[in-house]
Amino acid sequence: MLRELRPFQDAVLAWYRAHRRALPWRGETDPYRILLSEVLLQQTRVEQAIPYYHRFLEAFPTLQALAEAPEEAVLKAWEGAGYYARARNLKRLAEATPHGLPRTYRELLALPGVGPYTAAAVASIAFGEPVAAVDGNVRRVLARLFAVPEPRPAWLRETAQALLAREAAGEWNQALMELGATVCTPRAPRCAACPAARWCRGRATPERYPAPKPRTAxxxxxxxxxxxxxxxxxxxxxxxxxxxxxxxxxxxxxxxxxxxxxxxxxxxxxxxxxxxxxxxxxxxxxxxxxxxxxxxxxxxxxxxxxxxxxxxxxxxxxxxxxxxxx
CATH class of the missing domain: 3.90.79.10 (Nucleoside Triphosphate Pyrophosphohydrolase)
Known part of the structure; x- marks a missing residue:
C-alpha cells in the first residue's frame, strides 16, 4: 500500500476540485437523481447519458412518479440508451421504495438491479458512507498505480477501501472515477497531468495495465x-x-x-x-x-x-x- 497515503489523497482531491467536469448530477443531493446518474453511467458514456438523464427526470421526477408509471412509458423514456434491463430494474426498485431509498450500502445492495458498484456510489455520494466504489475507471487507475496486470475483484475492493478518504468518501469516489475517465484513459493516458503520477508504479508503461480482456462477438x-x-x-x-x-x-x-x-x-x-x-x-x-x-x-x-x-x-x-x- 502507499506509504504517503494522506499526501496522495490530498493531491487527488485537490486535482478533482480544480478540474472536475460540470455535469448535471455533480453536487446533487437527491439520492434518486444520484442513483439515476450512476445507473445510466454503467453502460453509457457521459456525453450520451446527459440528455437521457434530463429526459428521464422530466418524465419521472421522483421515485414515486417512477413507481406509478406504466413500464412501457419507462422504456419509452429510456429509448436509445440501450441495456434496457437497467430501466426495468429502476422501475422495480421504485415500486419497492417509492418514498425514498435506504441509506446504507447493505440495504441498497438488496434492491433490484443494484450491484456493489452502484450501492457503494449511492451510499457514499448521497449519504456519506465510507465505502469505496469500483467501476471500470477506478479499476484502471488502481491497476496502473500498483502495476497489476490482472487485478482480481477482491484485491480491487480491498485496495480501493484502503485508499478511501473516509471523511470525504463520496467526493473521493468521484475523484478516482473522474481521474480514470479524463486523465488515466485506456489509450494515450495523460500521465504528465496526473496528480497521482509520483506514486504510480505503472507510469513507464501504463497501457500494460490492466491487461486487455479478450472479447469475441x-x-x-x-x-x-x-x-x-x-x-x-x-x-x-x-x-x-x-x-x-x-x-x-x-x-x-x-x-x-x-x-x-x-x-x-x-x-x-x-x-x-x-x-x-x-x-x-x-x-x-x-x-x-x-x-x-x-x-x-x-x-x-x-x-x-x-x-x-x-x-x-x-x-x-x-x-x-x-x-x-x-
Whole structure:
C-alpha cells in the first residue's frame, strides 16, 4: 500500500476540485437523481447519458412518479440508451421504495438491479458512507498505480477501501472515477497531468495495465420483415433480458430467417429494401430488411419504445423515396 497515503489523497482531491467536469448530477443531493446518474453511467458514456438523464427526470421526477408509471412509458423514456434491463430494474426498485431509498450500502445492495458498484456510489455520494466504489475507471487507475496486470475483484475492493478518504468518501469516489475517465484513459493516458503520477508504479508503461480482456462477438445473420398494414406497421413485443418490454419489427436470426418470418405471418412475396448492422455485447447482427404488405391493422412505431436496432430499421424505411413495389 502507499506509504504517503494522506499526501496522495490530498493531491487527488485537490486535482478533482480544480478540474472536475460540470455535469448535471455533480453536487446533487437527491439520492434518486444520484442513483439515476450512476445507473445510466454503467453502460453509457457521459456525453450520451446527459440528455437521457434530463429526459428521464422530466418524465419521472421522483421515485414515486417512477413507481406509478406504466413500464412501457419507462422504456419509452429510456429509448436509445440501450441495456434496457437497467430501466426495468429502476422501475422495480421504485415500486419497492417509492418514498425514498435506504441509506446504507447493505440495504441498497438488496434492491433490484443494484450491484456493489452502484450501492457503494449511492451510499457514499448521497449519504456519506465510507465505502469505496469500483467501476471500470477506478479499476484502471488502481491497476496502473500498483502495476497489476490482472487485478482480481477482491484485491480491487480491498485496495480501493484502503485508499478511501473516509471523511470525504463520496467526493473521493468521484475523484478516482473522474481521474480514470479524463486523465488515466485506456489509450494515450495523460500521465504528465496526473496528480497521482509520483506514486504510480505503472507510469513507464501504463497501457500494460490492466491487461486487455479478450472479447469475441460472433457474427450472426438475421432478417427483419417489415409488414406495412393499415395505419402503420406490424410490431412484435420483445422478450428476454436485453430487449424485454420493447417493441420492434418481426425479426429472426440464423439460416432461413426470412422463410420462418414469412411462414409465421402468411406472407408470400417480400422485397429486400436494405441491410442494417447492430452490435450487441456478445454478437453482431447483419440484418437483411424485407418489406411486404399485409391486411393487418399495423400501428405507428414512433408511439412504442423501440430498441436501437429497430430504430435503425425504421430510419432505413423513412429514407426510402416511396413504398417498394412488390
Amino acid at each position: 460472433r457474427s450472426v445473420p438475421a432478417a427483419a420483415l417489415v409488414l406495412a398494414g393499415r395505419a402503420g406497421y406490424v410490431l412484435e413485443r420483445r422478450d428476454g433480458k436485453s430487449l424485454g418490454g420493447l417493441w420492434g419489427f418481426p425479426l429472426a436470426e440464423g439460416e432461413a430467417a426470412l422463410e420462418r418470418l414469412q411462414a409465421r405471418y402468411g406472407v408470400r412475396a417480400a422485397r429486400r429494401v436494405g441491410t442494417v448492422r447492430h452490435a450487441f455485447t456478445h454478437k453482431k447482427l447483419t440484418v437483411a430488411v424485407w418489406y411486404a404488405r399485409t391486411a393487418q391493422a399495423g400501428e405507428d412505431p414512433h408511439a412504442r419504445p423501440l430498441s436501437k436496432l429497430d430504430r435503425k430499421i425504421l430510419a432505413l424505411l423513412e429514407r426510402l423515396p416511396e413504398p417498394p413495389a412488390l
